[in-house]
Amino acid sequence: MILDVxxxxxxxxxxxxxxxxxxxxxxxxxxxxxxxxxxxxxxVMFAMLGSGFIAVLQVVVYAGAIMVLFLFVIMLLNTKQxxxxxxxxxxxxxxxxxxxxxxQSMVVVWKGAETLPVNHKETTSADVxxxxxxxxxFLYAFEATSILILSAMVGAxxxxxxxxxx
Amino acid sequence: xxxxxxPANKEIGIDALIAIIKVxxxxxxxxxxFSLMTYLERRILAFMQFRRGPNRVGWxxxxxxxxxxxxxxxxxxxxxxxxxxxxxxAAPVVAIITAYVALAVVPYGGPLVLPFYGxxxxxxxxxxxxxxxxxxxxxxxxxxxxxxxxxxxxAGYASNNKYALxxxxxxxxxxxxxxxxxxMSWVSVIMAAGSFRLTDIVxxxxxxxxxxxxxxxxxxxxxxxxxxxxxxxxTPFDLAESExxxxxxxxxxxxSMKFALLQMAEYINMITVCALASNMFLGxxxxxxxxxxxxxxxxxxxxxxxxxxVFIWVRATVPRFRYDQLMDFGxxxxxxxxxxxxxxxxxxxxxxxERKSPPITVAAAALAAPQASR
Numbered sequence: 001m002i003l004d005v006x007x008x009x010x011x012x013x014x015x016x017x018x019x020x021x022x023x024x025x026x027x028x029x030x031x032x033x034x035x036x037x038x039x040x041x042x043x044v045m046f047a048m049l050g051s052g053f054i055a056v057l058q059v060v061v062y063a064g065a066i067m068v069l070f071l072f073v074i075m076l077l078n079t080k081q082x083x084x085x086x087x088x089x090x091x092x093x094x095x096x097x098x099x100x101x102x103x104q105s106m107v108v109v110w111k112g113a114e115t116l117p118v119n120h121k122e123t124t125s126a127d128v129x130x131x132x133x134x135x136x137x138f139l140y141a142f143e144a145t146s147i148l149i150l151s152a153m154v155g156a157x158x159x160x161x162x163x164x165x166x
Numbered sequence: 167x168x169x170x171x172x173p174a175n176k177e178i179g180i181d182a183l184i185a186i187i188k189v190x191x192x193x194x195x196x197x198x199x200f201s202l203m204t205y206l207e208r209r210i211l212a213f214m215q216f217r218r219g220p221n222r223v224g225w226x227x228x229x230x231x232x233x234x235x236x237x238x239x240x241x242x243x244x245x246x247x248x249x250x251x252x253x254x255x256a257a258p259v260v261a262i263i264t265a266y267v268a269l270a271v272v273p274y275g276g277p278l279v280l281p282f283y284g285x286x287x288x289x290x291x292x293x294x295x296x297x298x299x300x301x302x303x304x305x306x307x308x309x310x311x312x313x314x315x316x317x318x319x320x321a322g323y324a325s326n327n328k329y330a331l332x333x334x335x336x337x338x339x340x341x342x343x344x345x346x347x348x349x350m351s352w353v354s355v356i357m358a359a360g361s362f363r364l365t366d367i368v369x370x371x372x373x374x375x376x377x378x379x380x381x382x383x384x385x386x387x388x389x390x391x392x393x394x395x396x397x398x399x400x401t402p403f404d405l406a407e408s409e410x411x412x413x414x415x416x417x418x419x420x421x422s423m424k425f426a427l428l429q430m431a432e433y434i435n436m437i438t439v440c441a442l443a444s445n446m447f448l449g450x451x452x453x454x455x456x457x458x459x460x461x462x463x464x465x466x467x468x469x470x471x472x473x474x475x476v477f478i479w480v481r482a483t484v485p486r487f488r489y490d491q492l493m494d495f496g497x498x499x500x501x502x503x504x505x506x507x508x509x510x511x512x513x514x515x516x517x518x519x520e521r522k523s524p525p526i527t528v529a530a531a532a533l534a535a536p537q538a539s540r
Contacts, residue, residue: 003178029323033253040313052301052302053301055302059309059310059313060312063309063312063313065342068312068315068338068342071316072335075323122301124301125301125361125362126360
């Protein structure tokens, strides 16, 4: 399908370009906005793989909720532009790791990309629900994770609360 | 060339053509509705406040929106000094795009059935008045509204103006706070329908009988309307632009067509939330007298216009909240009320056995996820 190819390469290029912008920009607010664009193009990829539910959650949780918190911090603290200093040793280590990762992903693409199965059937939200809740396989992990998140929230409130009389 | 004209590609071509025509028609209809709304809002406000309102241009002032549009076109574009050039330009664009995209999944009426004609079909496909029927319809609108916040935050930040920045920050804080209640008010509807698809929700309302549906979902409807009012920054929740403290809030520095785009995004958002309420809580295109009068898209528009009128009515009646009152109301009244309703409704469903469907739990999880991360 020619349309799929166009959409895929379009989304992939936007994702890569905005991903590069995230680390290349000096002003933190520009980086944050580039990251939002990256998240949204990833959502397009998920939607193309037939999992609209994951695509929507990607936008709601990452592009919507988490990035808004990032922006809040940047705007309220009024972070200035990053001045020079490309981080010496850490920078060199990062470049080395990046090269290794690039080689690894090229090997993966070279060897196995064509044989990897792609799910073209659309996964509905009801399918996701059935997968999660009708077998005990994922149910326990799911409930445990939600309790973990709840306790983290309560913890955050307790830490942030002002003590009375101080 | 042979391959391009294969039957499969021809089918895709026809589908695409129908989709493009639908998008063009609905886009322009919404532009018309937007300009009509600006006129109606000023006339109704004037009527409620014993004024005359715009009544000079055209018949009863009906051409006032056109005059305003022409005026805004010829205004000078001002770029404030020290503004972030790209973001200043991008903000209205983000606002208007998210406003329109959210409307893509709203059904404006089921399959189009005309009296004395029957089901209308084009190229053998039954015609329904909706751009895209998504499996995750309601969640999609939730996601796009979450992105819509960026339009306002960007506008506030890029203007390099302290009033604009305060307005932007206020409105984003307000929008997250009320998004929680907004999301929770949907849970009972999604639970009853067992689906996020808006056409399924209307179909469930039809199965239940419209009036039963409206009565059962009424508490959720009230919570939704209050939260939606805050979500689209309308009075009494328009702290983002409260002119008594912040000049004009996030759009202080905007002029000419950029200002018009921000205004347009606000009105289109208002139309979206009303269209959504009409479909989810009031039975959309279902006739209020089932059996006596046929179902028709006209019912959908009547319900939506009534809700838009309610928004204007509230604006004329209720004074603006103070910021702390707004936050108190959102977090200490509205969210607990929504949570209680969700628990009560789930209890009803469990004991009276309406339906046990997996999307219930998915809905709860999906709506809990953004809350947990906030």
